[in-house]
Amino acid sequence: MRLFLAVQIPEEVKLYLSEISKDLSGFKGIKRVHPENIHLTLFFIGGSQNPEDIAKKVSEIKFKKFSLKTSSFGYFPSHDKIKVIWQGFEDSMDLFNLQKEISSVLDSQEGYIPHITFARVNRIFPFERKKIIEILESKVTKVFSFEVTNFQLYSSELTDVGPIYRVIQTFKASKHSQ
Numbered sequence: 001m002r003l004f005l006a007v008q009i010p011e012e013v014k015l016y017l018s019e020i021s022k023d024l025s026g027f028k029g030i031k032r033v034h035p036e037n038i039h040l041t042l043f044f045i046g047g048s049q050n051p052e053d054i055a056k057k058v059s060e061i062k063f064k065k066f067s068l069k070t071s072s073f074g075y076f077p078s079h080d081k082i083k084v085i086w087q088g089f090e091d092s093m094d095l096f097n098l099q100k101e102i103s104s105v106l107d108s109q110e111g112y113i114p115h116i117t118f119a120r121v122n123r124i125f126p127f128e129r130k131k132i133i134e135i136l137e138s139k140v141t142k143v144f145s146f147e148v149t150n151f152q153l154y155s156s157e158l159t160d161v162g163p164i165y166r167v168i169q170t171f172k173a174s175k176h177s178q
Contacts, residue, residue, distance in 0.1 A: 002156040003045035003054060003168075005102060009116060013070065013144045014038045017087060017118035020073075023135055024085065029124040030132075033117055037165055040068075040089075040116055042151055043102045055153055055169045057105045065149045065173040066094030073136045074115065082129055085136070086115035095148070149173050 014035040021032040045054060069090045076084040089095065092114070099112045124132070150172040157164045 002047045002158075003049055003051055004154050004156060005042040005045070005054075005058065005151055006039040006154055007042060007068075007148050007151045009038055009040060010144065010146045013087075013116070013146070016142055016144070017116060020139060021085075021119045023139075024119055024132060027121075027124055027128050027132065029122045029128070030085075031120045031122065033119060034162060037163060038116055038118055039154075039165075040114060042099050043106060043108070045106070051153065051155065051168050054106070058102065058153065058171055059169075061098070061101050061105060061171065062174045063098050063101070064094070064175070065147055066092065066098075067145055067147050068092055068095060069145045070116070070141075070143055072141050073139065075121075075133075075136070076113075079133070080129075082121045082124070082132060084115075084117050085119040085121065085132070086117050087141070088116075089114045098148075098151075 017038055018032070018035040021030075024030045025032060069092075071088045071090050073085070073087055075082040075086065095114055096112070099114070103110065103112070121132075150170050152170050153168045155166045155168055157166075
């Protein structure tokens with residue numbers, strides 16, 4: 001069992017990204033993320049931690065609700081080697097501060113680029129990579145705004161049909177942040 005902290009994404013965003021990923025489904029090396037699994041990861045914990053210990057540490061974080069706005073599409077790690085296809089967010093100090101607080105209580109110094117993964121790439125040919133980039137660049141990026149009022153601790157179980165995510169605990173925004 002792997003653990004991660006994430007923000008739920010509104011259904012309309014999930015459906016939109018699912019539609020965008022359909023245009024990429026003709027490539028054998030691309031695996032679409034199931035709409036119910038689309039989320040904004042705040043922190044990937046992995047499999048060596050106790051969920052109760054994580055929940056206890058994270059429950060001490062105080063944050064106020066904030067708004068996010070999606071932005072353009074992108075891919076990791078680079079133009080020459082695409083492994084993840086995502087939609088990003090406009091800069092949000094509230095989001096960065098929340099993620100920084102989480103990293104602090106979990107003793108991590110990892111960098112953070114907020115994004116919503118909606119497709120993963122296994123193996124593709126160079127001409128396919130160029131076509132994928134052309135498809136993404138040809139899309140008119142629909143911008144969504146939504147409010148973040150909580151985040152969740154999830155478990156992830158890898159199965160033959162894909163990962164199964166389960167919410168372990170929800171952490172709600174407080175009326176006042178510290």
